[in-house]
Amino acid sequence: MGIEGPFWRAIAVFRIASLGYAAILLVQSGGYAHPVTGWIVIGVMAVWTAVTTYAYSTEALRGWPLLTFDLLLSAACLLSTVYVQGPQATANTMPITATWVAAPVLAWGVYSGRRAGGVAAAVMSVADLWLRGVRGFDLAAVPVNGAVLLFMAGIVIGHVARLAKQAEERMQRAIEIEAAGRERERLARGIHDSVLQVLALVQRRGAEIGGEAADLGRLAGEQEAVLRELVRSGPRPDRSLRSRRRFVPARRAPAARSDQGSDQGSDLGDALRRYGSAQVTVATPADPVPLSPRAVDELTAAVGNALDNVRRHCGEHARAWILVESEPDRVIVTVRDDGPGIPDGRLAEAAKDGRLGVSQSIRGRVADLGGNVTILSSPDGTEIEMSVPLS
Template identity: 65%
Template structure:
């Protein structure tokens, strides 16, 4: 349960309702006192009413009613405990104003219904369980006050205790639901704002940067020579940037569409193929897979000849996600990966294999003189590192030929 404090938002009406209830209950207790002629000890009774009035004023100011954006310490546990203690004290002070005969006759305590105030406050602040705890404390004090040694427990009225429990649990549960609804609404508003900002930036980029890159690509091809190479690079960046500004990556709270994360890798030399439907993964899993794919493509650009093409294929079978990165380079020489790891170059060992292993998946590298294939297999439901058992060859393994290494 989140601590109280800051802008209360949807909780504000709850606190105002509790304040109104306290004031109305205080007035009701005073009316009962007047009708009863001050009970057996009027001075003590009016003293209790005075304490109740002062504490009601304190709670109206201290709880987020008058100052909904007050610091959290002002409505934290100390105030809640003090509220419960003061209210219980006023309730237990009833014998000072009434006689035992009044209690046995069923006369309502001097506090009347005012005792429900802290129960409601605990429920709104900390949820239904806290409301039930506060109700148990106040009900225990009330039942102790009404009981007498040797009395039949069945003769002790329990209606008030039942009502307190119902109020604490129900109000606490409703407050929790309202708080969650507000959080989801706020999240939806933030996502809408992000979407609008993305659209605004996309329009600006389309009207400026993308047009310039397209112009450079076209004029470079016309001029030829070194300008053609600059034009080709501009075309690659245009494709990557266009995919980026068009990618609504966030699909749900804590989830990402893996397709949208991988599409920006597509360029004139890198082809990205993915399913037509969203492939939603936990955000951490999706980012780690994207980073592993990026590391594989970085190896292609670093270690393969200029002009080497690469293909990224994304597949999903209901239980696992398989992402393969294939290139048409010269392949990985025998023992190259082991030597690189021994020399402290951990690109494949950590950036690819380590990431996928942490997700509970496996990495298969197939290399030949016609190119290299790196297959990343990640379970849709994380089961811990190394827990995924490969039951059948993956799609790339069925196509692969030449030297194979499992890393």
């Protein structure tokens, strides 16, 4: 039912309260010409109140046929006042329906806006004035407070309901745009971890080998640049996002799964120890560092990208150290190297050029886990600290 739900529930409550008010007026009057007929009208109103309470809460039943019949039935109950009250009623006597006739006006306004609310108010006001004219009252002396209130209720409620619907639509579009952006970031990380790095490797090795391999490397470099630009700019968000299949990029370094099952998490230390080599030293706590499988996957991939950057920018023989620290509320993974450091402004320039190694494959992954990344660089090396909350 969306944002309209509270409006329809409020109208149902208004109908029930107005029905009780009309019944109290009938009991207190004691002077109506045909009180039995009055109770029959109250009974019809009660049945219709129950019907509309259910019908307006069901989207399949809510529509113009129901709204039209609601308006006509309410007008008929209002006009029955001529017979129920008889000739002794005065111009200020409350109709048998009392305030119950305002319910269809509110329903029209909620369903289709202030114009529809104004039309329904006009119909009920004409019925009320006709009722008083049939009784022989001087219409110039008849109070029009009821008609004014009907118009105000129909127009104001209709306007507010339309604004609420527009706000809901805009919020839904914002949610879809945000979801599309996150999907694009996940896709970009997957492409960076596989296709872009392979193209960069072909370009570098082709230039080293020379000859026809150099031409292949040049073509690979051109395609890498084109693909980076596509990933950086990204497609426009699809408004039919709900129907799209979710793309989950493959990880180059899959996380180890604990024998205890995913309910108790996976050991981050076990997953990161796979990166240990002659050039990479891995230091983890003696006890397991349990995290959710998704968190282990993301952190493992982020560390892998950090090590790729070390090999690419510091050379094949550069040393790197991985340190895992487990605190009561978070896990901290630090990757440090002994390279020449990162020049000032290089990371911002790389993100602008569509190079996603740090901005998405490291920062983006950790941010998706609710954590943060701190990068410290100096001529003696670079240190990347990834902090992820345990929750």
